[in-house]
Amino acid sequence: MTIGIPRALIYWKEPGGEFWKTFFKGMGLDVLISPPTNRKIVAQGAKASDTENCFSSKVFLGHVLELEGKVDSIFIPRMMRNSMGLEYCPKFFALSDIAALIIKTPIIFPRIDFKKESLENIALKIGKQFCDNPEKIKKAIDKGQQEIKKREEKKLQSFYKKMKSHRKKIVLVSHPYILYDEYVNLGIEKKLNDLGMELIYIDEIPLKQDRLLESKTGFMKKLTYDEIATKDSEFPNWHWEFGRDITEQVEKIIKISLLASQDKIQSNDEKTEPSPLSLLKLAGAIEISAFQCGCDSVLKEFVEKMFKQKKIPFLYLLVDEHTAEAGLQTRLEAFVDTIH
Amino acid sequence: MKITFPYWGHYTPAITILFEKLGFDVIPPEKTNQASIREGSKFSPELFCFPLKVNVGNYLSSLRRGADTIFMWENLGGICRFRYYWIIQQKVLNDAGFKAKIINLNTSHPILRIKEIKKINKISWLRVLKAFYHSISIIIFIEKLEKRVAYLRPREETTGDADKTLDYFFNNIDEARKNNALRKLKKETKNKLKKVKIIKNKDIMKVGIMGEIFMVTDNVVNFDLEKKLGQMGMEVHRDLSLSYFLRHDACPWLDYIAQKRVNPYLKSTVGGHGRDAVNEMLVAVKKGFDGVVHILPLACMPEVTVRPILEKIHKEKKIPFLSLSLDEQVAEAGIQTRLEAFSDVVKNYHHKKHLNI
Numbered sequence A: 001m002t003i004g005i006p007r008a009l010i011y012w013k014e015p016g017g018e019f020w021k022t023f024f025k026g027m028g029l030d031v032l033i034s035p036p037t038n039r040k041i042v043a044q045g046a047k048a049s050d051t052e053n054c055f056s057s058k059v060f061l062g063h064v065l066e067l068e069g070k071v072d073s074i075f076i077p078r079m080m081r082n083s084m085g086l087e088y089c090p091k092f093f094a095l096s097d098i099a100a101l102i103i104k105t106p107i108i109f110p111r112i113d114f115k116k117e118s119l120e121n122i123a124l125k126i127g128k129q130f131c132d133n134p135e136k137i138k139k140a141i142d143k144g145q146q147e148i149k150k151r152e153e154k155k156l157q158s159f160y161k162k163m164k165s166h167r168k169k170i171v172l173v174s175h176p177y178i179l180y181d182e183y184v185n186l187g188i189e190k191k192l193n194d195l196g197m198e199l200i201y202i203d204e205i206p207l208k209q210d211r212l213l214e215s216k217t218g219f220m221k222k223l224t225y226d227e228i229a230t231k232d233s234e235f236p237n238w239h240w241e242f243g244r245d246i247t248e249q250v251e252k253i254i255k256i257s258l259l260a261s262q263d264k265i266q267s268n269d270e271k272t273e274p275s276p277l278s279l280l281k282l283a284g285a286i287e288i289s290a291f292q293c294g295c296d297s298v299l300k301e302f303v304e305k306m307f308k309q310k311k312i313p314f315l316y317l318l319v320d321e322h323t324a325e326a327g328l329q330t331r332l333e334a335f336v337d338t339i340h
Numbered sequence B: 001m002k003i004t005f006p007y008w009g010h011y012t013p014a015i016t017i018l019f020e021k022l023g024f025d026v027i028p029p030e031k032t033n034q035a036s037i038r039e040g041s042k043f044s045p046e047l048f049c050f051p052l053k054v055n056v057g058n059y060l061s062s063l064r065r066g067a068d069t070i071f072m073w074e075n076l077g078g079i080c081r082f083r084y085y086w087i088i089q090q091k092v093l094n095d096a097g098f099k100a101k102i103i104n105l106n107t108s109h110p111i112l113r114i115k116e117i118k119k120i121n122k123i124s125w126l127r128v129l130k131a132f133y134h135s136i137s138i139i140i141f142i143e144k145l146e147k148r149v150a151y152l153r154p155r156e157e158t159t160g161d162a163d164k165t166l167d168y169f170f171n172n173i174d175e176a177r178k179n180n181a182l183r184k185l186k187k188e189t190k191n192k193l194k195k196v197k198i199i200k201n202k203d204i205m206k207v208g209i210m211g212e213i214f215m216v217t218d219n220v221v222n223f224d225l226e227k228k229l230g231q232m233g234m235e236v237h238r239d240l241s242l243s244y245f246l247r248h249d250a251c252p253w254l255d256y257i258a259q260k261r262v263n264p265y266l267k268s269t270v271g272g273h274g275r276d277a278v279n280e281m282l283v284a285v286k287k288g289f290d291g292v293v294h295i296l297p298l299a300c301m302p303e304v305t306v307r308p309i310l311e312k313i314h315k316e317k318k319i320p321f322l323s324l325s326l327d328e329q330v331a332e333a334g335i336q337t338r339l340e341a342f343s344d345v346v347k348n349y350h351h352k353k354h355l356n357i
Helices: A017-026 A039-048 A055-067 A095-102 A119-128 A134-164 A188-194 A211-216 A225-230 A241-267 A294-309 A325-339 B009-021 B034-043 B050-064 B081-095 B110-121 B125-152 B161-179 B182-195 B213-217 B225-231 B242-250 B253-262 B274-287 B301-317 B332-356
Strands: A002-005 A030-033 A073-075 A078-081 A111-113 A168-173 A197-201 A282-290 A314-319 B002-004 B069-072 B101-104 B205-211 B234-238 B291-297 B321-326
Touching (some): A095 B301, A119 A134, A282 A294, A294 A314, B002 B050, B050 B069, B125 B161, B125 B182, B125 B225, B205 B274, B225 B234, B225 B291, B225 B332, B242 B253, B274 B291, B291 B301, B291 B332
Parallel strands (some): A002 A030, A078 A111, A168 A282, A282 A314, B205 B291, B291 B321
């Protein structure tokens, strides 16, 4: 039996497509992941989707159509809440229902609510449909979790490596399904590297380690409006997981950058070479949104405000199925010129 | 403290009454018009949904008339962008140079909130209860009136009679509010409605309206959709209303029943009134309606998500279906044309159905 996993949206979200791939393979099933996004996938997705749907959803439907006929069933989990009880984008809730309208292949749609159930329990439940041997399922889950750990480590190492580099740094704010999909973001990393910039993905910036503890000690208790209004916070009390994650990561990188710029002022007279801390200074920030992304229309307001308050140059880009690479190149060149 | 709030169709007078009876100095919002929508969208984030822009337009005109505090409501149960309206609107107003404060009236601690209001305005519990009683009774009356008018419109002898009564009520409600003559006005409206002459035994087509609650219920932003459909000879049925909203907030099992019905198509909520739209469409099919109008602000997250499902139902059950996405760019003439075309489709469908029987 072959299981298809579309390489879009939930593939890039936690626990990640790599986890599901190793998990299904560990149970002795064949797994087919749709190819990296290309022109054909985007075109067929845009055709099958509602015209006002967001670009990322269109890409997702394109991937689903790509798998149609090649696999026995397609795996589209229904992502509801993360371990802190924060919700995913509401479009994730209905992905499997919408996909079922355009394809005939059966869909596996487990409900994923990390607030209620741990990943092991969910995976165990899914595994029971395909495999009678609980030992084997558990082994498969372990293998998958190693994959998650590997990914996290890789991200962290890449972050430290990039921060140590001598090139100017730009942080790219977006959702993982845009950050890591090279067709969707039009190869922005290569373009910026060619322009002599180091691109840091917002996803790589480590979040606070004690986040889970925080949720247990009542962070999620609903604040009254006075508490929110008087608290001089830069962002609202998010109920979306990416909102909370991204604003926290942005806050962190801005803090590092501010520390770095202070250090430079002090050490400027004595040393000719830049001090190691001043390397951490942020030269600019770019946010990429998928066209018609409802969540980003909220998020952008706060991300933009945070960067602009600290006088960090900010560029906002929208991508959709008609975006041309040449246009992006021009805008990036102009942006890099303003940084110098 | 002079307060104001966003304009919301026919409910605006009821909300004004609530706040006035609670002891606030209220500046009622001006009726939404093209100029205010244009101004609102000028200041608002471009990619945000349409109702936010409409609200900002309302605020601007109220602020110019002296208001300094805005009451906005955050729906904690909702999953869509509506949650962040008040905070984004606050940012928009600050950026535009207004010093107004938006106070978020969410439903997390209603009793605490009322206690605060009591303290600020120095009013008794009796007055609080009276305020809620008055506004709820007027909301109920308005909804009854709307339903009755929707029933009368396709049946009336001279077109526009029922609407004249509706207009009479809403034109005089401000005056009556000031003179405490609401009861008299209600009575007069009722009498006037009784006098509307109708054609009996007329073959009537039934149409359901569903979609995003603000667009469905606010008669200004949807270009008087109900009136237009009604005068084309269709009896309009609309479930979504303020009382529907409150009912579903108070009774979660209603959502459970809705979920059971929509299960073959949609297996979870998608935020806003997405699931309700699917549910209402299925109910419309079951009740044998002749058409369904789905109305949403452009790129509304829940409604756009469920639209493919509604289209699927439309194809399966062969019921006429029209989906209207509105934003600040839409002109009334375009909507009129589409509605006329839709009414023809509905007529054909209706006659065909009767021939088959």
